[in-house]
Amino acid sequence: MEKFVIKGGIPLKGSVEISGAKNAALPIVASCLLIEKPVLLKRIPKGNDIFTMLKVLNTLGCKSSWDKENLILDASNITSTEAPYDLVKKMRASYYVLGPLTARFNTAKVSLPGGCALGQRPVDLHIKGLRALGAKVEFKHGYVSCKAKRLKGERVNLKGAHGSSVGATINVMMAASISDGITIIEEAAMEPEIVDVANFLNKCGANINGMGTPIIKIKGKKKLHGTEYSIIPDRIEAGTFIIASVITKGNVTVKKCQPEHLKTLINLLKEHGVDIHKGKDYVSISPLKNTKPLSIQAGPYPSFSTDLQPPMVSLLSVTPGNSTVVETIFDNRFMYVPELTRLGADIKLIDRYTAIIKGVKQLSGAPVMASDIQGSTALILAGLIAKGETHIARIYHTDRRYVQIEKKLTKLGARIERVTDPHAP
Numbered sequence: 001m002e003k004f005v006i007k008g009g010i011p012l013k014g015s016v017e018i019s020g021a022k023n024a025a026l027p028i029v030a031s032c033l034l035i036e037k038p039v040l041l042k043r044i045p046k047g048n049d050i051f052t053m054l055k056v057l058n059t060l061g062c063k064s065s066w067d068k069e070n071l072i073l074d075a076s077n078i079t080s081t082e083a084p085y086d087l088v089k090k091m092r093a094s095y096y097v098l099g100p101l102t103a104r105f106n107t108a109k110v111s112l113p114g115g116c117a118l119g120q121r122p123v124d125l126h127i128k129g130l131r132a133l134g135a136k137v138e139f140k141h142g143y144v145s146c147k148a149k150r151l152k153g154e155r156v157n158l159k160g161a162h163g164s165s166v167g168a169t170i171n172v173m174m175a176a177s178i179s180d181g182i183t184i185i186e187e188a189a190m191e192p193e194i195v196d197v198a199n200f201l202n203k204c205g206a207n208i209n210g211m212g213t214p215i216i217k218i219k220g221k222k223k224l225h226g227t228e229y230s231i232i233p234d235r236i237e238a239g240t241f242i243i244a245s246v247i248t249k250g251n252v253t254v255k256k257c258q259p260e261h262l263k264t265l266i267n268l269l270k271e272h273g274v275d276i277h278k279g280k281d282y283v284s285i286s287p288l289k290n291t292k293p294l295s296i297q298a299g300p301y302p303s304f305s306t307d308l309q310p311p312m313v314s315l316l317s318v319t320p321g322n323s324t325v326v327e328t329i330f331d332n333r334f335m336y337v338p339e340l341t342r343l344g345a346d347i348k349l350i351d352r353y354t355a356i357i358k359g360v361k362q363l364s365g366a367p368v369m370a371s372d373i374q375g376s377t378a379l380i381l382a383g384l385i386a387k388g389e390t391h392i393a394r395i396y397h398t399d400r401r402y403v404q405i406e407k408k409l410t411k412l413g414a415r416i417e418r419v420t421d422p423h424a425p
């Protein structure tokens with residue numbers, strides 16, 4: 001198994017370019033199932049989740065090829081409408097094929113994704129949306145089957161107990177884009193990735209309005225056509241590198257990002273005491289001097305992102321004073337905290353949703369294990385400032401989003417290596 005070995009203590013310096021957004025690329029790739037003509041996608045991040053999504057699409061008969069950094073997808077000859085357990089269990093986002101397959105072929109069978117490291121993560125809102133559009137949905141043998149004569153526009157509210165659902169908003173929006181009539185999604189999620197999927201579909205001939213607001217209106221079309229499209233930058237990768245610069249007291253310019261999508265993080269870091277400059281597509285961070293503890297609540301966009309909560313907790317773990325971080329989306333998002341405390345952080349979990357962090361002077365390197373994608377970045381950032389060596393196992397979580405994160409960090413001066421360790425868990 002591979003692991004990261006990090007020798008902490010180097011302030012990061014220089015510039016780093018951000019890749020395309022994983023969470024926009026995944027549904028955009030899945031939505032190509034709606035389209036009978038080839039599509040060319042630019043700036044697709046080559047993290048492992050994208051390769052899992054491509055395997056799902058290939059299983060369905062969709063052809064894919066790379067032309068340098070561009071991905072060409074051709075779903076003109078779909079041979080199956082069933083996404084099997086072996087692939088869906090690897091990545092929940094495989095569930096994104098359900099809406100497009102039902103819309104274009106009137107039938108789809110997709111394995112239920114089950115729980116994951118972050119908590120329960122049900123799919124009831126996806127199903128509620130597809131049922132509202134007229135799909136008959138059945139659950140049998142661990143699979144969900146959708147059947148419809150032709151999807152019909154309807155009004156549907158996609159708010160759940162933990163806020164509006166990103167995945168359900170996207171799945172229903174994709175399905176409604178080829179249907180009869182008008183669909184209104186109420187209490188839609190507003191994440192930039194949803195706007196990107198809608199912009200892509202509109203470029204293919206869909207008629208979607210209101211994306212990025214709580215009410216999305218989709219006028220169904222008969223067919224969509226092929227196009228070329230470039231994915232937005234990954235705001236979570238950008239935010240992670242910004243926090244990496246701050247935690248190491250470094251001086252990093254994060255390039256090819258969209259600062260507009262990082263407003264809440266930037267405001268919080270300013271409150272923390274960080275000197276940040278932003279331009280149209282970059283953010284520069286000056287070395288940190290005096291910092292203040294923070295009280296943060298992670299929630300749906302435009303609130304502070306739950307995906308940036310773990311690296312932020314690493315930063316607050318070395319910030320003098322008491323900070324509080326409240327998670328509102330996932331019931332198991334603090335899985336990485338016990339590992340962070342192995343590095344010397346002083347964090348008390350009051351319950352599944354609240355962490356009280358007492359800043360310590362110094363973290364110390366130790367062997368730790370990653371539990372999920374962003375939990376792994378919390379450990380990497382902690383390793384960058386810990387005294388001595390930190391060994392991080394299970395970095396296959398990191399590789400799901402980040403394309404060789406160690407290369408980008410090494411270019412900024414970090415001492416981080418990917419090594420193969422047959423004894424690593």
Ligand code: EPZ
Nearest residue numbers: 023093121122123124125126160162164165166167329373
């Ligand atoms: C997306 O997950 C992202 N994944 C997550 O990023 C991200 O953390 C999350 O949105 C929140 O921003 C992708 O885009 C692939 P939700 P998603 O549906 O769509 C509950 C990463 O590492 N819910 O907005 O699955 C759910 O349990 C990942 O890149 C229902 O109750 O999130 C959660 O509490 C981690 N019923 C809340 O809603 C449903 O049918 C929000 O989940 C669906 C969701």
